[in-house]
Amino acid sequence: MQPTPHNLVDQVIIQSNQLIQKPSQYTLIGKGRSAFVFLDEGNGCAIKIFFEEFEHLAKQEGDIYKRLKGCPYFPNVYEVGPNYLVMDYIEGMTFYQCLQKGIPITDEMVEKVEEALSFARQQGLNPSDIHLQNLLYTKDGTVKVIDVVRFTQDKVCHQWDDLREAHQRIYQRKYFIFKRIPKPLIDTVAFLYKKIIIPFRSLRLSK
Ligand SMILES: Nc1ncnc2c1ncn2[C@@H]1O[C@H](COP(=O)(O)OP(=O)(O)OP(=O)(O)O)[C@@H](O)[C@H]1O
Ligand SMILES: [Mg+2]
Known part of the structure; x- marks a missing residue:
């Protein structure tokens, strides 16, 4: 380089x-x-x-x-x-773009994010701010996590746990037919989640 x-x-x-x-x-x-x-x-x-x-x-x-x-x-x-x-430079698309384009976000992709985050935890870091635009699905079919600046914060961040739960309990269900999701809808769901109006966390806690 x-x-x-x-x-x-x-x-x-x-x-x-x-x-x-x-x-x-x-x-x-x-x-x-x-x-x-x-x-x-x-x-x-x-x-x-x-x-x-x-x-x-x-x-x-x-x-x-x-x-x-x-x-x-x-x-x-x-x-x-x-x-x-x-x-x-990571050639590919963010998970956010995958939702928009109807590229399936698979269990394997979720598992790879898990592996990345557990590696970070092993280095003494606290993976935080894991949202759809900070996860990339590469053209080689693997996953990369970017934007790690908040990994040293002390505050516990539940975003990834909530996303993973929503993936398993909503997105992966047979009845969930909206594999391609329009941007305004993704943005609205993200906004309502941030305002705690959509309680993805309760999915996780209700297990
Ligand atoms: N190394 C990279 N390769 C390809 N695309 C990238 C890369 N780094 C960032 N991007 C793209 O740029 C966008 C913004 O980058 P990044 O998330 O690092 O910025 P930020 O200002 O820290 O974001 P945030 O709003 O999440 O705090 C990402 O969502 C992604 O689409
Ligand atoms: Mg970012």
């Missing part, structure tokens, strides 16, 4: 969490609550560039990826800058 020339990262201008300018070599592949992510067409790597108020997370997330090194379920990180990370 070629090292990323710093001047290219410097050519990315983000203002008020909006992308104002980027070099043509960077293709925008994602945006989250704290960063834009680009594919660097020059070296095939993904570059995560944090918004100004979240710049400190670059080092934090880089340090966590170091602890996860060697596990095939996490991307390798090649460089940690003051406001960016350079890592493996």
